[in-house]
Amino acid sequence: MDIDRRAFLASVGGLAVVEALDPEAKAEALEHYMMEKLDAEAGGLALDGEAQVVAAPADATIRRGAGSLFGPRGPEGKRAMPALAPMSDKPTLIEFFEKRFAPANHVLQSATRALKTGMSEEIVLACLLHDVVLNLVKVDHGWWGAQMLEPYVPERTSWAIRYHQALRFYPDPANGYEYPELYNRIFGKDYEPQPHIKAAYEYARKHKWYIDARMVTVNDLYAFDPNAKVSIEPFIDIIGRHFKQPKEGLGNDGSPTAHMWRTMMFPDNPL
Numbered sequence: 001m002d003i004d005r006r007a008f009l010a011s012v013g014g015l016a017v018v019e020a021l022d023p024e025a026k027a028e029a030l031e032h033y034m035m036e037k038l039d040a041e042a043g044g045l046a047l048d049g050e051a052q053v054v055a056a057p058a059d060a061t062i063r064r065g066a067g068s069l070f071g072p073r074g075p076e077g078k079r080a081m082p083a084l085a086p087m088s089d090k091p092t093l094i095e096f097f098e099k100r101f102a103p104a105n106h107v108l109q110s111a112t113r114a115l116k117t118g119m120s121e122e123i124v125l126a127c128l129l130h131d132v133v134l135n136l137v138k139v140d141h142g143w144w145g146a147q148m149l150e151p152y153v154p155e156r157t158s159w160a161i162r163y164h165q166a167l168r169f170y171p172d173p174a175n176g177y178e179y180p181e182l183y184n185r186i187f188g189k190d191y192e193p194q195p196h197i198k199a200a201y202e203y204a205r206k207h208k209w210y211i212d213a214r215m216v217t218v219n220d221l222y223a224f225d226p227n228a229k230v231s232i233e234p235f236i237d238i239i240g241r242h243f244k245q246p247k248e249g250l251g252n253d254g255s256p257t258a259h260m261w262r263t264m265m266f267p268d269n270p271l
């Protein structure tokens, strides 16, 4: 995917705004810009000329860290709150993909690459789910995502999701992960992750499951192809084997994170 530096800066409110962001927030802004652009292109939304996703309107009343379900999405001139289908009484993960995460192009691409390159099912599942929490909240999405998914996925899958956020700032060429050149272009060479990111990286790099989180970042890197055709179909069996779908439905099961799923089911509930 081509990233137009000017379009990216415009999307977050201009150079001055970007310069005022701390490094982690800059990286988050870039990732979200790329994911929105990918979804807009893959989802068939018309982008006029130079593809642009613009800043929230001046009268925006939400913070940048609010999840995608809570703010307007789409290209300039067409930004609108996402239309949401009502959920069934017993929502499954697949239903969330169809009605709340769609088009979910980035995570589907990431998991497709993991599957094609023969990675373990735990890693494929981690790739498939690594950014879905961005629909709920964007700030510190590795931690939020891991926590939301922890009751339902293998421990090493949620572990990998938690640490992919930090690992993407640290190259590991031996395992196929180069520091994204794009980060240099957008943020400059002096980019320094926040202390909590550095600490998480240093912890994760010595952990026995390091490679799982590292593979999430490897597949992340190549998952921004606007022309890729992907679907949830190839992952149905892996979800069946490894995702503990509650019989009452996600959000109704009384797990420690059921409220997070309910929040995505009913994002317009006032309190």
Ligand SMILES: [Fe+2]
Residues within 6 Å of the ligand: 031, 130, 131, 141, 164, 165
């Ligand atoms: Fe991510």
Ligand SMILES: [Fe+2]
Residues within 6 Å of the ligand: 106, 130, 131, 220
């Ligand atoms: Fe990602």
